[in-house]
Amino acid sequence: MWENPNPKYLKMELFDVYPLMDITPVAAHGCYITDQDGVEYLDLYGGHAVISIGHSHPHYIRRISDQLERIGFYSNSVINPLQRELAHKLGEMSGLEDYQLFLCNSGAEANENALKLASFATGKGRVIAFSKAFHGRTSAAVGVTDNENIRAAINQGQQVTFLPMNDASLVEKELAAGEVCAVIIEGIQGIGGVHVPDVAFMQDLEKLCHRYNCKLVLDEIQSGYGRSGRFFAFQEANIKPDIITTAKGMANGFPIGGVLISPDIQPRHGMLGATFGGNYLACAAGLAVLEVIEDENLIENACKTGAYLDDELGKISGIKDVRGRGLMIGLEFEDDVKSLRTRLLKEKHIFTGVSSTNIIRLLPPLSLQRGQADVFLEAFAGLLAP
Ligand SMILES: Cc1ncc(COP(=O)(O)O)c(C=O)c1O
Numbered sequence: 001m002w003e004n005p006n007p008k009y010l011k012m013e014l015f016d017v018y019p020l021m022d023i024t025p026v027a028a029h030g031c032y033i034t035d036q037d038g039v040e041y042l043d044l045y046g047g048h049a050v051i052s053i054g055h056s057h058p059h060y061i062r063r064i065s066d067q068l069e070r071i072g073f074y075s076n077s078v079i080n081p082l083q084r085e086l087a088h089k090l091g092e093m094s095g096l097e098d099y100q101l102f103l104c105n106s107g108a109e110a111n112e113n114a115l116k117l118a119s120f121a122t123g124k125g126r127v128i129a130f131s132k133a134f135h136g137r138t139s140a141a142v143g144v145t146d147n148e149n150i151r152a153a154i155n156q157g158q159q160v161t162f163l164p165m166n167d168a169s170l171v172e173k174e175l176a177a178g179e180v181c182a183v184i185i186e187g188i189q190g191i192g193g194v195h196v197p198d199v200a201f202m203q204d205l206e207k208l209c210h211r212y213n214c215k216l217v218l219d220e221i222q223s224g225y226g227r228s229g230r231f232f233a234f235q236e237a238n239i240k241p242d243i244i245t246t247a248k249g250m251a252n253g254f255p256i257g258g259v260l261i262s263p264d265i266q267p268r269h270g271m272l273g274a275t276f277g278g279n280y281l282a283c284a285a286g287l288a289v290l291e292v293i294e295d296e297n298l299i300e301n302a303c304k305t306g307a308y309l310d311d312e313l314g315k316i317s318g319i320k321d322v323r324g325r326g327l328m329i330g331l332e333f334e335d336d337v338k339s340l341r342t343r344l345l346k347e348k349h350i351f352t353g354v355s356s357t358n359i360i361r362l363l364p365p366l367s368l369q370r371g372q373a374d375v376f377l378e379a380f381a382g383l384l385a386p
Pocket of ligand 1: 135137220221248
């Protein structure tokens with residue numbers, strides 16, 4: 001019998017890339033998570049803006065379970081009516097009925113396809129992105145992400161110019177230099193620290209992209225699907241981007257990504273593709289999310305509860321800046337927030353997110369109720385009181 005000469009390798013271990021919170025969730029309902037000791041936590045992080053309709057929503061469970069009983073997967077070589085149903089519902093609810101939908105599996109993959117599409121459509125290869133941008137970790141997506149630490153040598157080939165946000169004259173200068181296929185921008189910058197681009201800047205970007213035959217790509221992966229209090233955050237500026245990418249909140253945790261493509265970009269067979277993209281279960285999950293958002297007026301709730309939180313947080317002293325829109329809120333502090341977040345978690349049983357070292361990010365389910373917001377406000381004010 002074969003004997004392993006190095007027993008150290010007997011058990012496969014995980015590739016250790018994630019700094020972990022010392023919590024093991026075993027159940028979750030609505031805006032709450034329960035750990036293995038039965039402790040309940042208020043979830044203001046939503047697994048990184050993913051939980052849009054609340055954990056374990058009964059309609060969501062039913063729709064996915066029913067679908068699984070019938071057919072869970074087949075490849076994109078057959079007709080899957082759920083894909084068209086999802087596209088129709090998404091078009092109707094976002095007000096973008098004239099767009100086309102390409103389905104994939106994650107945010108990075110959506111951006112990868114969006115940039116490729118912009119390059120196909122214009123025949124050009126340079127991209128303009130913005131300081132502090134995060135667009136994902138795959139090749140083209142990480143190339144337009146403003147973080148040297150996550151870019152490997154193999155990702156250095158991309159032709160990208162990073163510019164400061166909200167300066168349209170710099171964008172025009174770069175476009176005039178030629179060969180730019182895409183300008184990519186987040187609807188609201190997430191990982192960069194919840195920075196909302198100026199409405200006038202977004203409108204300038206739309207005009208400039210048309211003038212220089214370049215595609216405006218709106219990354220709504222974190223800010224979309226109702227989080228900002230509108231279906232997509234860019235809709236505040238009343239513009240029509242050429243390409244919009246979505247993922248996180250789209251299926252409440254079931255892996256999915258989407259690229260919404262304006263009608264003047266023509267598809268051709270083989271141009272894009274993905275084995276798992278738009279599978280039956282992903283579509284059922286995506287439809288369930290849209291149905292719950294509609295039935296429970298969750299976009300209106302995100303707008304109202306977000307405005308309430310914003311007002312009340314503005315009254316708490318010790319916070320340097322409160323920014324964002326709807327239920328995408330950044331709380332900037334002078335100092336590191338690590339111990340504040342740990343105390344929120346361990347003493348108050350509240351999950352929050354973070355950006356950089358000094359910004360707390362709130363990305364709760366869009367179903368967060370005012371009473372739950374009050375639980376957080378009281379706990380937070382208590383921890384910040386001198
Ligand atoms: C704005 C934005 N774009 C893209 C991504 C990448 O998404 P994924 O992790 O699904 O690849 C993220 C993830 O945090 C994001 O916040």
